[in-house]
Amino acid sequence: MSQASQRMEHEPQQDGVPLSQIPIGLVIRGLVAMLFAVSLVGALHGYIGLRLLSEPNLGQPWTAIGWTALWLLFFSIPLGFIASRRRPTLLNQVLYWTSMLWLGTFGLLLPSVLVADLVVGLWNLLGSAPEALALARGKAVAILAVVLPALAFAFLTARGRARIERLKIPVKKLGSGLHGVRVVQISDIHIGPTLDRHFLRRVVEQVNALQPDIIAVTGDLVDGSVRTLREEVKPLSELRAPLGVYYVTGNHEYYHGGAAWAAEVSGLGLTVLHNEHRVVERSEARLVVAGVTDHEGGRMDPAHACRPDLALAGAPEGVPRVLLAHQPRTAFLAKNLGVDLQLSGHTHGGQLFPFMFFVKLQQPVIRGLAHIAGVRVYTSRGTGYWGPPLRLGPAPEITELTLVAE
Template sequence: MRFILILLTVLGVLYAYIGHQLVGVLSQSPAWKVAEWLLLGLTFALIAWLPLVRWNQEDEKEGHALKTQEFLEWGAHLSMGILSFLLLFCLLRDVVLYPVHRFHPFQFPLYGDQATVAILVLVFGSLAIGIIKALGPPRVKHVKVVFPNLHPGLEGFRIAQISDLHIGATIKKPFVAQVVAITNALQADLIAFTGDIIDGDLRVLREDLTPLFQLRSKLGTFYVTGNHEYYWGVEPLVQALADQGLVPLLNEHRRFDVAGATLVVAGVTDASAGHYDPVHASDPARALGEAQGDLKILLAHQPKSAERAEKAGFDLQLSGHTHGGQFVPWTWVVKWVHQFSGGLGRLGKMWIYVNLGTGYWGPPVRLGAPSEITLLELTRG
């Protein structure tokens, strides 16, 4: 509860700042000012509803109650996007442009009705573009991973990676089916799902999950848990996926013979899993065990597992979690938070690839970090 109070206090301060910057600028009418504050208050209330009510619900909603809940979630997540862009452009004006303007005055006013209209156009223009990009099909990103001593049998081996799908109130069955169709068309040798499949009660989302059961590749589909699985109940989801042929790798591995080469595919539980269940504590060394192979791949939701993975002896780690920040300004912030925030990187002798996310979390917005299904091809060089 303390965390929620701190969160709401910070949220209130941010809204007070935005209100101070924008309310009453376009019109001095008292009624207009009240309407503007009420509109800001509505978006504040929708965001506050998430931690106060939605994330604490344990009962299964049905019918009209479920529709109402999903409608409120849409409103809350859109409000988060609006808040982010309002903060971005207000702070850009106050912190960046205003000091410059003091020494080198611009030809246009930084404050007043014209500036306010410009901010609102930028906010809702960015939001609209971001929504279109988020709700559209994820791109396929082709990545070649070069190993100097790759076994000839693994030359050209292809892995399709899906990550951070976040099936929930705003990502439903049609989007999931689209992801599956795109992935299957790649005809990969192996499919890796690096966590955060759902964001909600499995009892409600089970039907939206069903297209994933049609994923096809030569060696199968392998899955590791993300942090969001632990928010909603990890065991029922893992069991539901396993029942349909998706292979969970919970600190364990599988070995395959690929054209005379031995491939080890291991997976760990999420880096935070031990906080929810000590049995699920993430352990790359345990996942690999004593397995020997020509190439050892680790699936780990969070890229921060990389140091332990490299020490354990893995050659390649596939991760997600960061979403690449998902949209500006968070695409800039994420680079300060994570050593590996997106794309291909190197730690010691190990490659690490961080998928930017196939779905999205929170605001249905993608701007500066496009959603992706990754097709990784192993090659010698």
């Protein structure tokens, strides 16, 4: 394997991002957005309580108990996020698990209540709806009958083994020596408060069992600091591929010290592609493997601005190019750079129905193979999950891409 002439040194290790180093404008926007989000979510909790607790007229003390539990669960959401940033004590773990399980439950209850209200509204228009109290109670029972099994299924899916997705990708100018080269991609593992070394070791075992030629880890590896998660990510060092194991940062690394995580992952034996590339070779055939920092990395650390042009500077002409970039929209920055295939993640495939439909507001693609700005992009559904330990719809995946000569 030969190395590209363009390299960048990693910054000194740091653990997390001090608040004083974050631009004040970014802090203010974040606080305003957080206040708006908390207010909106609180109002929606009130709406759910009205439909599931007050209208069915459960009687006392059950209605009061229900409302008390609902507001306690609402306040658990911000408390859980605070707990996730603190030392992982038993209390903080309980708080985080409670908040994330409730956040996922809330995410399923809300659209279910909205749909039920729509159905009842149409029923009333037809003039055939039953008596109001019976209808309210029947609606509440129907919502719970849908949501509770969905929660169980989503939990088991999120915590279960990742599915192996196999694709064959034709690549122009791919030499015969690399025809059939297998690239295995994992992405968005999110080791942190609810996913630990045991989950990661299972992923590593699944990847190694595929006997890949190249392994690509496309960001959002962690949700926590190096100090907190150093032991949890050690199974990464067991990844094996003869043509290299490559890693690029995702946006979540920058919430906990992007430079520190790049240094830590490098110490585990992975090749960190910080806006740079490598040239792999087999039987006189060559392939450029390039990687960029996260699309938003420069907002948290100017030295980590996403630069596909820099990553491919000096790459040999006429040699196929694979770009590792956490977010699919990085393809807009990579157009006209001769990229044959971009591997991305970030979207989780939407993770929890029906929220995948909102991903399109930020990303040009949710999952799978697509063309973006003239660049062919494969977007993984992700191997772990973020936040609620639930996956309803898009299952976790490990992707095996076989590159063949076009």
